Amino acid sequence: MDARKALVLFSGGQDSTACLAWALSRFSVVETLGFDYGQRHRIELDCRLRVRDEIRAAFPEWGARLGEDHVLDLSLLGQISDTALTSERAIEMQANGLPNTFVPGRNLLFLNFAAALAYRRGASVLVGGMCETDYSGYPDCRDNTLKALQVALSLGLDAPMTVETPLMFLTKAQTWALTQRLGGDALNTLIVEHTHTCYLGERGERHDWGHGCGQCPACALRRQGFEAWRQGGAAAELPL
Template identity: 65%
Template sequence: MAAQTNPHSRALVLFSGGQDSATCLAWALQRFHHVETIGFDYGQRHRVELECRSHFRTRLIETEAFAPWRTRLHGDHLVDLSVFGAISDTAMTRDIQIETLANGLPNTFVPGRNLLFLTVAAALAYRRNLQVLVAGMCETDFSGYPDCRDDTVKALQVALNLGMDRRFVIETPLMWLDKAQTWQLAYTLGGPLLVDLVRRETHTCYLGERNTLHDWGYGCGECPSCALRKQGYTAFVTGLS
């Protein structure tokens, strides 16, 4: 688990408590000597993910197999963006049925969410002297969210660098991976122990269901996020056999 050489040694990971961002956190710990995390309370329906954030970080530090990462993992920052949730009439911020809208997007899309998250993260990184922002946006397995596209992230990187007069780098290690490959990445980074930690201690279910532990993790098993996670895990396990 030796850190790879990288000219940018300080990173801030956008860590929601979900599978993707947890994998990104491990990816960052493998590469950077100083890693901090940031999360956002935006009034999300599945706010149980906020509890998973601290549980995952604690387990990561306590697990002896990940000892080389302990000295690299530093502060965590939880930012209150509840006002954003108050103006977002979506299935992620309201107790309404998940469905596809007339524009072809699911109503789980929260307009501007990732744009705001990256902007706030950059503002914190500016103060903390962190050069790299690591985020779990993905254009391979996504629901058409326009703020998850590679072009969007690249454009925002340019805007942030111009607006703050800094040279931030936004890394999106999952951008071209499907969910099976994301599970595989976790396996490559930390073996079965990391896969099991992601399976048990992260949360992606849109409904916030954590009563049942499936092979692929906790969740309702029916929402689009659970279906994608289950499908990816099944393909990953099949590939190992």
């Protein structure tokens, strides 16, 4: 067990829940951090508390290591963003090849604020669900971006700050496989029932893979990953 304290960037979605489980299986103390930035799918802020409660109840050993939760108001990000995640508009591709769900600087800002909070809380590990395998092409999800930011944060704080991205090179099918390995059927059932991924904030219809509109890019990735994992094969095999 790693004696360091970790701070997980926790939105209440599938990926951040996988990261929370990953951190709880490794670190002695794990705290969580969410952001309210005027997101269109801010229902995730309610889901994240339910997920924490469900994890604590289903996994007492993890629950003993699950520390405080924090939420930061970053509404300024919504004020300077003109995206489909922060305003009521159709989700579509842009001329630069990125979907208009891309919020410029979001992960950079998140990690800077997370590092400041971690420093105050005595944590030296930041855990995020960024991934450059199955994703929408966001440049602030790339491994090189996060490695560069880790160096900048450690220098700026004059203290080691490790940025862990356990999903960076996993497909969505492999993410389902990871949570199955970490917590078995209980964890994956929890993810299906209680996490939120849908960009439109839809919680009505319950699909095999969870709640959501079923059409937005986030739902499509989650659905495709779930189906590939359930079918098995190379797509769902975890790297050694």
